[in-house]
Structure formats: structure tokens, C-alpha cells
Amino acid sequence: MKPTIALVGRPNVGKSTLFNRLTKSRDAIVADIPGLTRDRHYGHGKLGRKPFLVVDTGGFEPLAKDGIMHEMARQTEQAIAESDIIVFVVDGRVGITAQDKEIANKLRKIDRPVFVAVNKSEGLDRGIAVADFHELGLGQPYSISATHGEGVRNLLDLVLDPYPEPEEDVADDGVVRVAIAGRPNVGKSTLINALLGEERVIAFDMPGTTRDAIHVDFERAGRKYTLIDTAGLRRRGKVFETIEKFSVIKTLQSIEDANVVILVLDAQQDISDQDAHIAGFALESGRALVVAVNKWDGLEGYTREQVKQLLERKLKFLDFARFHYISALRGQGLDSLFRSVDGAYAAAMAKLPTPKLTRALLDAVTRQAPPRHGAFRPKMRYAHQGGMNPPLIVVHGNALDHVSDSYRRYLEHYFREAFKLQGTPLKIQFNTSENPYAAKAERHIDKPGSKRGPRSSRPT
Numbered sequence: 001m002k003p004t005i006a007l008v009g010r011p012n013v014g015k016s017t018l019f020n021r022l023t024k025s026r027d028a029i030v031a032d033i034p035g036l037t038r039d040r041h042y043g044h045g046k047l048g049r050k051p052f053l054v055v056d057t058g059g060f061e062p063l064a065k066d067g068i069m070h071e072m073a074r075q076t077e078q079a080i081a082e083s084d085i086i087v088f089v090v091d092g093r094v095g096i097t098a099q100d101k102e103i104a105n106k107l108r109k110i111d112r113p114v115f116v117a118v119n120k121s122e123g124l125d126r127g128i129a130v131a132d133f134h135e136l137g138l139g140q141p142y143s144i145s146a147t148h149g150e151g152v153r154n155l156l157d158l159v160l161d162p163y164p165e166p167e168e169d170v171a172d173d174g175v176v177r178v179a180i181a182g183r184p185n186v187g188k189s190t191l192i193n194a195l196l197g198e199e200r201v202i203a204f205d206m207p208g209t210t211r212d213a214i215h216v217d218f219e220r221a222g223r224k225y226t227l228i229d230t231a232g233l234r235r236r237g238k239v240f241e242t243i244e245k246f247s248v249i250k251t252l253q254s255i256e257d258a259n260v261v262i263l264v265l266d267a268q269q270d271i272s273d274q275d276a277h278i279a280g281f282a283l284e285s286g287r288a289l290v291v292a293v294n295k296w297d298g299l300e301g302y303t304r305e306q307v308k309q310l311l312e313r314k315l316k317f318l319d320f321a322r323f324h325y326i327s328a329l330r331g332q333g334l335d336s337l338f339r340s341v342d343g344a345y346a347a348a349m350a351k352l353p354t355p356k357l358t359r360a361l362l363d364a365v366t367r368q369a370p371p372r373h374g375a376f377r378p379k380m381r382y383a384h385q386g387g388m389n390p391p392l393i394v395v396h397g398n399a400l401d402h403v404s405d406s407y408r409r410y411l412e413h414y415f416r417e418a419f420k421l422q423g424t425p426l427k428i429q430f431n432t433s434e435n436p437y438a439a440k441a442e443r444h445i446d447k448p449g450s451k452r453g454p455r456s457s458r459p460t
């Protein structure tokens with residue numbers, strides 16, 4: 001599972017700046033998607049091939065007893081309880097403060113690695129910048145500059161050293177890993193009950209001692225599935241208990257671990273920010289997705305139509321996914337929900353042969369050529385598949401840096417239709433480097449004496 005890094009520290013030390021730096025260099029599947037609002041506190045990052053999640057915890061005032069600072073401290077404690085690694089950010093220009101010491105006192109009691117990042121260190125002597133902070137008793141402090149990027153990579157190397165690179169291929173053993181995500185009270189437990197039967201849920205609800213995901217196998221219509229849940233989070237250490245039953249980190253981790261995410265919404269409630277954020281996470285993770293609009297039993301015909309329209313408008317950025325209107329309570333709509341889960345899985349794992357991809361690409365271009373950008377006319381030559389889950393299509397050609405987002409979406413739509421990739425996001429990567437074979441072939445053709453060379457074929 002992807003490691004989760006929590007950024008902790010008092011206000012104004014540079015946590016948000018560091019967060020932005022850690023999360024910006026990801027291959028953006030969501031380049032510019034209308035309607036998608038992001039939760040700026042949770043993000044994906046990558047160090048080389050190693051992926052990780054980052055949580056920006058906001059300012060941490062451990063002594064605040066009430067008010068907004070107290071609420072923030074609660075949320076920070078939850079993030080600390082659920083993360084794998086803590087990066088404690090301090091301000092190298094201000095030096096150690098009483099508040100830093102308070103935070104350190106709390107962090108020293110937890111059983112996870114804590115790294116002290118002495119920020120704003122650009123232009124300062126490294127040794128002097130960090131000297132003060134040994135006193136925190138959290139080991140060697142590291143000097144960084146979040147705005148300039150200095151020392152950040154070194155720190156990440158250390159932080160992620162114990163975590164191996166992910167395996168190259170996604171194993172396709174035919175067992176579909178399903179995560180059920182949604183905000184509190186939409187009916188996730190009811191749906192899980194309906195899928196597993198009561199006796200299984202008891203096992204599933206057992207508090208674990210580690211925060212590894214718990215996997216529950218089940219069968220449906222002759223097919224095997226594994227339900228992923230990160231239960232067990234609630235029992236972790238005495239210093240930082242997870243207070244809330246709902247956990248964004250837990251949701252993110254189960255999404256990451258799944259092949260297919262079932263996003264559960266409540267038809268009887270308006271779409272909330274929390275729903276939209278969870279939908280956004282699912283999209284950003286690249287996982288295949290099926291939307292289950294639950295509690296459909298309680299609605300009349302006219303309201304149903306209204307709800308459908310509203311949802312499809314608000315969640316337009318999920319238009320690659322199938323929407324199902326179900327009642328978990330009555331067990332209605334689950335068969336067809338699972339047919340879509342299977343379909344989404346197949347789409348996520350699809351193998352797309354180069355000749356077919358290239359043909360589809362050229363057809364798409366014939367139908368609508370990429371618009372010229374200034375002096376550049378992007379030229380697409382061929383395409384191959386660069387990955388699965390989600391499918392990654394690598395398009396090769398010239399001047400592809402100048403392809404617009406709207407043309408990217410056009411291509412995405414075209415490939416989706418051509419290869420029936422419903423239910424999975426699709427990544428398109430443009431590769432402008434010359435095709436060495438094409439270049440060679442052209443040189444060959446250009447050779448004097450070549451019968452099929454362009455010169456000899458030019459009308460005279």
C-alpha cells in the first residue's frame with residue numbers, strides 16, 4: 001500500500017508550500033477537468049517510481065482547548081494516527097519555539113518515524129540552521145527550503161527508503177479488488193451487509209492491530225471479489241487515537257488498493273463537498289469506478305428524474321463511469337451494479353494492441369485534426385499502450401507539447417468509444433521524441449537511387 005506522509009507543524013512554517021512541492025510532479029490524469037473541485041489537503045506524490053500520499057494537516061496548536069484551533073488539532077491528531085510517516089516542519093529562520101517543543105513532546109510518544117524538516121533554510125549555513133532543533137529529541141533534523149526546493153528530494157529519499165518500488169505489472173488474477181467509498185451515512189455498511197451477509201461483517205468489523213487493509217473475499221454470480229477495508233485504524237497507540245469513524249486517509253488508501261471503486265451516494269441528500277472530494281480522489285487515483293446512488297427506494301418518479309439530472313450535471317467529470325440507482329437496504333439493483341463492476345475491471349485491464357491503437361488514433365485525427373498552436377501543428381504518428389489500471393495510451397509524434405486539453409479530451413473520448421473502455425479513467429501521454437524507426441525509414445527512403453524515395457516520386 002502507498003505510504004502516507006503527514007506534514008505537521010505550527011502555523012506559517014511552510015507546510016502548504018512543501019505540500020505543493022511534493023504533490024505537483026505527478027502525471028496528471030485530471031489536467032483540466034470542468035466541475036472537479038479538489039481537496040487541497042490530500043495529494044498524491046511520486047519519487048521516481050515510488051508513489052506516496054501526502055496530508056497537509058494545517059496548523060497544529062496542541063494546547064488549544066476549544067475553537068477552530070482545537071478543531072484543527074483534532075484533525076491533525078487523526079492524520080497523525082493514520083499516517084505512516086510524520087514530517088515535522090519547523091522554521092529555520094525563527095528557530096525553536098515553545099510550540100515546537102509541545103508538538104515534539106507529542107510526536108516523541110508515537111511509534112512511527114518522525115523526520116524534522118527545518119524549513120526556510122535557503123542561504124543559511126546548514127549546520128547552524130539545524131543545530132537548534134536537535135533539542136527536540138527527534139533525531140537528526142534536515143534543512144530544506146520548500147520554496148526553493150533545496151533538500152526536499154534528499155529528505156524524501158530518506159523518508160521513503162524503507163518502501164520498495166511498486167511491481168511493474170498489475171497482477172491480473174481475475175479476482176476483482178473492490179473498495180466501497182462514500183461519506184458517512186450514505187449506506188456503505190448496509191451495502192457491505194447486503195453483499196457479504198451478516199456473518200461475514202462481524203469478521204470484517206473486528207478491530208485489527210495493524211493498519212494494513214483488511215481483505216474480505218466473497219463470491220457473487222460465480223465471480224470472485226475481494227473487498228478492501230482499512231479497518232483496524234481505530235486502535236492505534238494511546239497518544240493519537242483516531243477520533244472520527246470516517247477517515248479520508250482510510251478512504252484514500254482503500255481506493256488506491258482497489259481495482260474498482262464503488263462510490264456510494266445518498267439519493268435522498270444533495271451532493272456535498274465531501275461527496276465531490278471523494279469522487280475527485282477516485283478520479284485522481286485512476287481507479288475504475290462505478291457510482292451507486294443509494295436509497296433509491298424512498299423516492300417518487302418525478303423526484304427520481306430530478307435527482308438523476310442533478311447528479312449527472314454535478315458529477316459530469318465522472319461521465320466515464322456508469323451510474324446505478326440502488327437500494328442497499330432492499331438489496332435492489334446489486335446484480336446490475338456488479339455487472340458494471342466487472343465491465344469496469346475489464347476496461348481497466350484491457351490490452352490494447354499497437355496496430356489497433358494506431359489505427360484508432362489516425363481515424364480520430366482524420367475526423368478532427370489537432371488545432372494548430374501558433375507556428376506549431378501537432379502531428380500524431382502512432383500510439384501504444386504504456387500501462388494498465390488505468391489504461392495509459394502513449395501517443396507519439398511531433399510538436400505534441402502543443403496539444404490542447406480539449407483535444408486531449410476528444411482523443412480520450414474517441415479511444416474510449418473505440419475500445420469500449422467504459423468505467424475506467426484513461427491516461428493519454430504525448431511523446432514528442434522522434435520515432436527512431438520512422439526516422440530511419442525516412443533516411444532509407446531518402447537515399448539516392450531509392451525507387452520509392454520522395455524525390456523520385458515527385459511529379460516532374
Ligand SMILES: Nc1nc2c(ncn2[C@@H]2O[C@H](COP(=O)(O)OP(=O)(O)OP(=O)(O)O)[C@@H](O)[C@H]2O)c(=O)[nH]1
Binds near residue numbers: 009011058122144146
Ligand atoms: N524563505 C522561505 N519562506 C518560505 C519557505 N517555505 C514557505 N515559506 C513562506 O512561509 C509562509 C508560510 O508558508 P505556508 O506554506 O503557508 O505555511 P503553513 O505552514 O502551511 O501555514 P498554515 O497554513 O498557516 O499552517 C509563506 O509566506 C511562504 O512563502 C521557504 O522555504 N523559505
Ligand SMILES: Nc1nc2c(ncn2[C@@H]2O[C@H](COP(=O)(O)OP(=O)(O)OP(=O)(O)O)[C@@H](O)[C@H]2O)c(=O)[nH]1
Binds near residue numbers: 183189
Ligand atoms: N431508505 C434507505 N435507507 C438506507 C439504505 N441503505 C442504508 N440506509 C440507511 O441509511 C443509514 C446509514 O446506513 P449505513 O449503512 O450505516 O451508512 P454508512 O455509509 O455505512 O455510514 P458510516 O458507517 O457512518 O460510514 C441507516 O439508517 C440505513 O438503514 C437504502 O437503500 N434505503
